[in-house]
Amino acid sequence: MKNRITKIALYLVTLLIVSCNITKRVPNGKRLLSESDILVNNKISKDEEAYYQLYQKRNSSILGYKLRLNLYNLATPKKDSLYEAWLTKNPKTHQFLTSFLSDKQVNRLGKSFVVSGMGNFLRGIGEPPVILDSTSTKKSLKRLESFYFNKGYFDVKNHFVVDTSKAKQAFLKYYIELGNPYSVDSLYSKIDSPVLDSLYQKGLKQTVLKTNKQYSTEDLNYERTRITSHFRNNGAYLFQSNYITYDIDTIGKKYKTSVGTLIKNFNYYENDTLKQAPFKLYKINRVNIYTDHSNNKTENFIIKDSTQYSDFYLYSQKKLKYRPKSITDAIFITKGSMFSDENTSLTSRYLSNLRVFNYPTIIYKPDPKDSNGLISEIYLVPRKKYTLNTSADFTHSNIQDFGISGNSSVSIRNVFNGTETFEIGLRGTIATSKQLANPDNRFFNISEIGIDAKLNFPRIFFPIKTNKIIPKSMIPSTTLSVGFAKQTNIGLDKQNLTSSFSYNWKPSSKTTAKFDLFNIQFVKNLNIGNYFNIYKSSYTTLNNLALAYNANTNYFYTNPDTNLPELIIEDGVGGFIYDALVQPNNLGNPFISLEDYKTVLSILERYNRLTEDNLIFASTFSYNRTTQENTGDKNFHSYKFKVESAGNFLALIARMSKQLKTQEGAGTFFEVQYSQYVKGEFEFIKHWDLFGKNVLATRMFAGMAIPYGNSKTVPFSRSYFSGGSNDNRAWQPYSLGPGSSGSIFDFNEANMKIALNAELRFPMFGKFNGAIFADAGNIWNFLDATTEKSFLFKGINSLDEFALGTGFGLRYDQGLFVVRADLGFKTYNPALEVNHRWFKQINLNESVINIGINYPF
Template sequence: MYFWTLKTYYLKRLFAKISFILLTLLLFISCDAVKRVEDDERLLTDNTILLNGEKIKKSKIYNQLYQEPNARLLGFPLQLHFYNLARPDIDSILISKYLENEKKRKNLSGILSRKQLDRYIHSRKEFNEWIKRTGEAPVIIDEEETKKSVNRLTSWYWNNGWFNVETDYEIKPSGRKRAKVEYSVTTHQPYEIDSINKDIESVVIDSLYDAHQAKAKIKSGEQYRTLDFNAERDRLTQLFRDRGVYYFDQEYITFNADTINTDHKVNTTVIIKNRKVSEGDSTSRVPFKIHDISKVNIFTDYSYANRNQPLTDSANFEGYTLYSFEEMEYKPEALTDAVFIKPGTTFSDTDRRRTYNRLNSLRVFKYPNISYTPDPRDSTRTDLIANIFLTPQPKYSLGFDFDVSQSNIQKFGIGFGGSLLIRNVFRGAENLEISGRGSIGSSTDAAASSDKDRFFDISEIGADLKLTFPRIFFPFKTEKFIPKYMSPFTSMSIGVSTQHNIGLDKQNLSGILNYRWTPSRQLSNKLDLLNIQYVRNLNVGNYFNVYRNSYNDLNQTAQSPNVVTSPTYLDEDGDLIIPKGAENFIRDVYNDTGTTTGLNSTQRQSVINIRERKNRLTENNLIFASNYTYLWNTKENLYDEEFSRFRFKIETAGNALSALSKIISFDKNENGNYEVLGVAYSQYAKTEIDFIKHWDLGHDNIFALRTFGGIAIPYGNANSIPFARSFFAGGPNDNRAWQAYDLGPGSSGGRNEFNEANMKLALNLEYRYNLFSDLNSAFFIDVGNIWNVLDIVDDPASTFTSFSDLKDIAVGSGFGLRYDFNFFVLRFDIGFKTYDPARDEGSRWFKDYNFNHAVYNVGINYPF
């Protein structure tokens, strides 16, 4: 432990020195930002846009400009100065220094071979190029680019209804070889939509247009916007293709906007021509028609290699025809249930899209191919045959993972695991996942005395079994409120794990019956109808070895001069014997009997608090819960930098068992709580609300916000929340100025090794920006804490009783580095205690704001 503390101390000192050296170096090299700017050039220092004489700051307007100043960090063009470190004439410098300088060349020839010398010169060139690539070249004002920016500004305002907009620019020198550009925009009166007419040739299209005109994106009386016309084109295209017009394309839609002598009004005409058909060398136009699906063929094992092979198996089910090149491995109803294209219905593009999505979500097939061909049996040429080609994924898939970790209970740990995925287990597109995991580690505490001489003295092993069905299993049909286009799934899983010398050595058995469905791309729902967890503590006698802070407080009380403690509770050093001595001492104090006497009221309350926490953390848990999670996420892909995410979760536990207790005579324990299989079941209600918002500020600058609120209230058969369902604060994904489980509750100062509570509030703010290439950085502020409320804890410092307790919200701030490896981000954050509620009031701000008291966090990917 001393070695670890000493090593941490020197790491902090080293980091502080490196930071000082880097800052000094940056200040030194930043003396001349225009060192790579020629005498007849100007470095762009600022862009200003004046709208009708007033300066504006809207980023979407500034994004129209082709040239922007070099990126700045706190007003400092770091990447520009890094670029300036590179030598523009590196080739001539190296030739002169190493090849033309005879004396230098002779000296080097005695050390390096010619090949080694060439390699060294090449490495110098590569390093110089790396500096250029990593840095940012000076942005030189280009008047042609400026004129293009003016045209783009004109186009932007024109497309938003200001047809008479006037734009201009002026380049204003602002120092030696520096200048800024000032753009001026005069909008004049905007144009608005007046009349909306139509010129539609096909009767079918005309009828559909009239029937859905109320949902038009172009509305009379609104200001003209080109994006509204684009949205209307997309709406009409989707409308027609969803109503059977298979051959329709948005290129058939045009708009005529008349603004001649209209007094700033736009008279709009929607023009839709007939379908263009080519036959040989001639082209003609024919009216659009409504197309129906006459037949749906599903090829269950298609591949490019067997495309010309004969089909050997087939089946018919509810109008669908299924084919297979080998013996069919799927139940027909399993595949047809995932297909929204139905024989005898009208063609719909939405049905095709939903079919793609549903088949992909099964994780059984590769990306499917759906094509339509005219039915040769139909003389009207309106019937279509839908062909769905499915290529199966491999029956079995193996996966492995490995990681190295460090935490507050282990100074070094190795984790490993593996999984086996078996697809289409029962021929109904079901998936069975079998996984195992294990870890070994070296503890930070000699809690397990029997293994104290072993480096790897803690371990965990577990296994999970999960079976997923592509439908909702329920006693009654759920199709009316969870239709199959929502991609419903049912999962049944069981898991078991056991820990050795981690805390109290636990065995964990869990079982989950889960439903999930996705109404839209942004919205998803998850319901755990049953979420059962049984936790058994195997080594309760080890409690005071693990929770040393509690033991030290208890031992200090027992050794107080005013306290008389039985000598049989103490060892030869006068310390409480673990576990019997400590347990007997607590029993005497709680029952106010025995040979332990002399405690004052404060000491007695402290012992009672230790007893309550020990009982809660050593009791076995039976959690029989149900929960529902609502998730709204506008993030479309991994690289989407601007999005919102809202999550709401509610969970209740013990209600079903409570109802059964009124029918079945469950046993009661000494506290009057009902027990099932010898364990008092948990009963509580818990809710969580989590909101995340990212704003893209341009130039790889992101502002991110997260808010979280959660509370869990015990009732009925319980007076506390199980440890596994409690909240904690601190750590690399929470308040980074405190280590995980170190913050709170309230102003108590984190007296315990694992501090948790049943109420939590948190707010995180983070500004992210790019430093060089794939190296990013961030400044952050983390706010929040945990409290106990309406449970067994009555310590005033740990409980939340009124809004005045919000003064105990902790504030951490700091900065960090992040390196983007494309498939994951490696994160290093440094958090400083900015406002510490554990300190006395009046001395909470910035008292430990230094590197010696900082918390260093390493994480994978962004914290939120």
């Protein structure tokens, strides 16, 4: 079946490529703009910014193939007109249709999907041919001249040539001769207002205008923005960027120019007469805060309650519901300070971050008592005190055949009248699984219920003041959270209790930091006997070995579905493991091979690992930084690192209290062995904005968690796995590694991971984009209790165990989110024999489809 689908797909693609004539829809006497190249000094330019200057751009292509143009050409033009002509030629058919449809409905059929739908669809996702237009070509040449002029090439010579050697096609070339660039010979300034001239001189160290540097209009624009920001952050309330002009003088100079910065006085009207006056610097004389504004209009605010707190005046239309300090802590506009755009922006960000108010309105009014003073008025629109959120999802996994999960949460704002927020939520899942024991024969034999609560304080909640370390300009907050979940008939029927106490702050607008003072996770397994019903591959391996080695017949039962003997869960499984590892003479075939012995031992180790109860008491610090300006920025990089340490505090308490230990000598709390490890992670992401809206996205990730002291292994929840929609997309989640082991378990994990990803993203048609990707990496065990060589990281020798997956994907960009599907192929599989690792699994039968939301990195 899959081979047939492959053949059909290849046939359709071949038909599309062969049958389409790119000039099919080009009118007679016109020419398709097939190419438009820019040649700078007789060399083809790769500068994408230069191509943006062109009024006419050739039809888009994917790796050189004009897919959208060919799709457009496939559509039959004027299908409705052909339909009308067909009705005219076939009067009996027309009469038959009108016998049960009205004339209006029959005419509408011509525009329906049945008749015109496919054509309209193809035209919609396709792209009409770009027809050469001489007027646009001349305008493009003028714009190119201006583009290079702004880069300092004042003597540009240019022309264009159109090649019409192919029928109905035009190949356009723009020839640009740049000449020598001009450089800045001297700089000077002329500023009429003394206070601005003084500010300008103080900020000269930050200027980007330098002598002997090539002239650039971009530098002038940047300098205009810098000067405006500098002035307005130091009291120049009335100043605007259009007051800055430049004098560019090249007279009598060869390839040199002088640049003068000119700033005139303030313009204003008095009795319809335009006048000028020097700029003044303004300071803040008063700050008024309206705490319960109800609309965008700032007038008609009826005050019923008011208070003064530390030079701030707070007003309310009802009773004041907030402690004054909780609001004034978010205000950076203070009495006596100079007017500042930066303080205005910080105030808006902080107030919005409280999640108690909508985005604030901040206005300034001249103080009638002081010609150099301003009154700041801040209008706050409270959000609803209570908000209910609900959601539901349908799920499928290797445990659940079908599941329905949902959650409901209530957000309560201003809980203690200090702009705190409190959230409490209930979540639950019901699902069905054929793999699990189901004596009652219920359809939904899996259930999970959980409750979560989170309290957020918009400040650092600490006994000692931290303003000098983390000032309020970093918008700090403190979060206390607690959660409990109970699973029934899923996995090992776990009870999971979590709690954390976290500090969050933003050192800059593009940087975030988080410190978990403590992060606690307590896991208790209630149904260990269900293990081999969940981890079927381990069970199947043991069952086959038990049959091969003639295990005790009392360990088996006859499966009524297959009428074959199978190990009894859990007595039969446990009996065979004991015989294989301790008493092989109890087996009918006692000469167990070393390889099979290791297999049984590995399964037992994994069983012990996944059924153990966990107590994790960790402290974590994470730091993220990005250079991305906004969501539309396609040329940026970001990095984040995380350090986590667990168990040290509990180890100290255990030693002080002489805590009881397990038989192996490990410390315990509540009869559960606590975990002790140190963990570090680093991730770097880089995006390049390439030519023609193509983006190259890359990612590097490295992480390691080393157990020590009270632990020999890292808890499952803190370990790493490989594969899946956000990792190596040629493998399913948990199905790659560790090392060259071949993923012998259902859920393969380890304590070390390296991942490298690259993806070329390109537009296709409409909201659809495509991607070609390559994912490399693996997981390994390192410095833990694992002894199996194929699992272990062995330094540089383990580089040949990097798995490589390649493939392509389709993305649908909805705007708010992206839905993607990726088809991955195992290009290099380290689990295979050394001579068979490359390209042996490049086929649809062994490919993997991963569905995801938004981009993987």
